[in-house]
Amino acid sequence: xxxxxxxxxxxxxxxxxxxxxxxxxxxxxxxxxxxxxxxxxxxxxxxxxxxxxxxxxxxxxxxxxxxxxxxxxxxxxxxxxxxxxxxxxxxxxxxxxxxxxxxxxxxxxxxxxxxxxxxxxxxxxxxxxxxxxxxxxxxxxxxxxxxxxxxxxxxxxxxxxxxxxxxxxxxxxxxxxxxxx
Amino acid sequence: xxxxxxxxxxxxxxxxxxxxxxxxxxxxxxxxxxxxxxxxxxxxxxxxxxxxxxxxxxxxxxxxxxxxxxxxxxxxxxxxxxxxxxxxxxxxxxxxxxxxxxxxxxxxxxxxxxxxxxxxxxxxxxxxxxxxxxxxxxxxxxxxxxxxxxxxxxxxxxxxxxxxxxxxxxxxxxxxxxxxxxxxxxxxxxxxxxxxxxxxxxxxxxxxxxxxxxxxxxxxxxxxxxxxxxxxxxxxxxxxxxxxxxxxxxxxxxxxxxxxxxxxxxxxxxxxxxxxxxxxxxxxxxxxxxxxxxxxxxxxxxxxxxxxxxxxxxxxxxxxxxxxxxxxx
Ligand SMILES: Cc1cc2nc3c(=O)[nH]c(=O)nc-3n(C[C@H](O)[C@H](O)[C@H](O)COP(=O)(O)OP(=O)(O)OC[C@H]3O[C@@H](n4cnc5c(N)ncnc54)[C@H](O)[C@@H]3O)c2cc1C
Ligand code: SF4
Ligand code: FES
Ligand code: FES
Numbered sequence: 001x002x003x004x005x006x007x008x009x010x011x012x013x014x015x016x017x018x019x020x021x022x023x024x025x026x027x028x029x030x031x032x033x034x035x036x037x038x039x040x041x042x043x044x045x046x047x048x049x050x051x052x053x054x055x056x057x058x059x060x061x062x063x064x065x066x067x068x069x070x071x072x073x074x075x076x077x078x079x080x081x082x083x084x085x086x087x088x089x090x091x092x093x094x095x096x097x098x099x100x101x102x103x104x105x106x107x108x109x110x111x112x113x114x115x116x117x118x119x120x121x122x123x124x125x126x127x128x129x130x131x132x133x134x135x136x137x138x139x140x141x142x143x144x145x146x147x148x149x150x151x152x153x154x155x156x157x158x159x160x161x162x163x164x165x166x167x168x169x170x171x172x173x174x175x176x177x178x179x180x181x
Numbered sequence: 182x183x184x185x186x187x188x189x190x191x192x193x194x195x196x197x198x199x200x201x202x203x204x205x206x207x208x209x210x211x212x213x214x215x216x217x218x219x220x221x222x223x224x225x226x227x228x229x230x231x232x233x234x235x236x237x238x239x240x241x242x243x244x245x246x247x248x249x250x251x252x253x254x255x256x257x258x259x260x261x262x263x264x265x266x267x268x269x270x271x272x273x274x275x276x277x278x279x280x281x282x283x284x285x286x287x288x289x290x291x292x293x294x295x296x297x298x299x300x301x302x303x304x305x306x307x308x309x310x311x312x313x314x315x316x317x318x319x320x321x322x323x324x325x326x327x328x329x330x331x332x333x334x335x336x337x338x339x340x341x342x343x344x345x346x347x348x349x350x351x352x353x354x355x356x357x358x359x360x361x362x363x364x365x366x367x368x369x370x371x372x373x374x375x376x377x378x379x380x381x382x383x384x385x386x387x388x389x390x391x392x393x394x395x396x397x398x399x400x401x402x403x404x405x406x407x408x409x410x411x412x413x414x415x416x417x418x419x420x421x422x423x424x425x426x427x428x429x430x431x432x433x434x435x436x437x438x439x440x441x442x443x444x445x446x447x448x449x450x451x452x453x454x455x456x457x458x459x460x461x462x463x464x465x466x467x468x469x470x471x472x473x474x475x476x477x478x479x480x481x482x483x484x485x486x487x488x489x490x491x492x493x494x495x496x497x498x499x500x501x502x503x504x505x506x507x508x509x510x
Pocket of ligand 4: 099105165
């Protein structure tokens, strides 16, 4: 027995209405039902970040989000970051810095990096900025200052995106190039 | 994954009533633990009542200096909230040391506290596990011990509770507000989670269908001097081997008051009452910190593969207290 449900999703700017099995994740809805294979299935258990998309503007693992629970949501994949055929600055930086090898983790890395910089800019702290004991070190209360995300900070904030080819050494500078703008 | 019915309700009592009629149903928060366990076949609910948008997703100030965290608040927003960062830095630190940026955006406060153990045998439906299937035995005791508990274990289960947030909240004497079939109640964070005893299938004291609506943090002026320190196998994105949440009130080198809880060592956040007692009124120095840590761990019963956790917990606690006291690292 299976239960079918109807959901509406706006994906990379295009509205879709579809009927899915209630068990369908956002990732499977995108890949198997809408033919949008930008987000990748790595682990399917929230551990690798290959499936990262923007859900109503926030980065999330689409493999653990049930489509039915996000009816009406606005989703942006890495493919949708390129507007009118122009690559997003983060996509260009990844190319310039050779920040991938096989490319399987790359769409997730790029979506995550774009959202991560927005989080840092909004003053959201990370384990690195909040790392010092309050009242002793300097980091207790404050988020990062805009434009000064350190490499450690980038690594910490991007730790949810694994790269089996270990292109990390080029991913960090690629993100930093965009962060410095 | 077994199929299920998916429901939402426009009221708390409606959501509670839906689950009251479904003994195999479950509430759904962000789904980052429940959906994972459903994929693994560990959880097989026949009804999901989605409460993510039903319960409050806001952090608010309470009269008297406390803070209320809505049960639906995403972990990321809670960690970033100025009231939490300024008044209870260790709560932000605990959240930020857990999972990843993506997961924290989906995960809710209540879901975080009610996430299930990461014991590898619990997650593997081909092995015996008393928590997953009562009465089948515990594969972990004869298995791989690295992630398992050293305090408060039972012959039936030696699992740890994985939540970092729960450790910080237990140290702060936070309270959990719930709405269940029998009405509303308030549960102390130190009593929400249970020790396994002969019933490891029960993680918490909650009844079936009891909804968490909010967490209240009491006023704790000295919690501005608090810290959450997590030791793990990777620098980031890993569960705790040992974690320490501590807040300290110091005056002229004397500990006026202190709150401590340990993570990664037990089936529940381990509030270190014995260490607190020993520290209160005493000198804020390394020797006393070490005595307190040793007293707290005196009852530890590690297994061969996790005996390292006893000195690790002791040293992490001493280092955290020294950091907070501003002493040498
Ligand atoms: C790869 C990975 C790494 C992780 N690392 C860490 C880590 O280092 N530290 C850490 O602490 N956590 C970690 N987590 C766990 C993560 O924090 C939890 O999965 C998350 O907090 C659960 O929140 P949720 O809202 O998604 O819960 P859900 O998965 O939706 O629900 C979890 C449980 O809570 C119940 N529930 C949900 N809301 C309510 C409510 N309002 N009232 C009553 N019951 C409710 C559900 O029925 C379910 O039983 C990790 C997870 C993953 C996948
Ligand atoms: S330790 Fe607990 S959760 Fe792990 S296998 Fe044993 S009974 Fe199951
Ligand atoms: S596929 Fe979603 S995190 Fe790996
Ligand atoms: S480029 Fe191959 S996994 Fe990252």
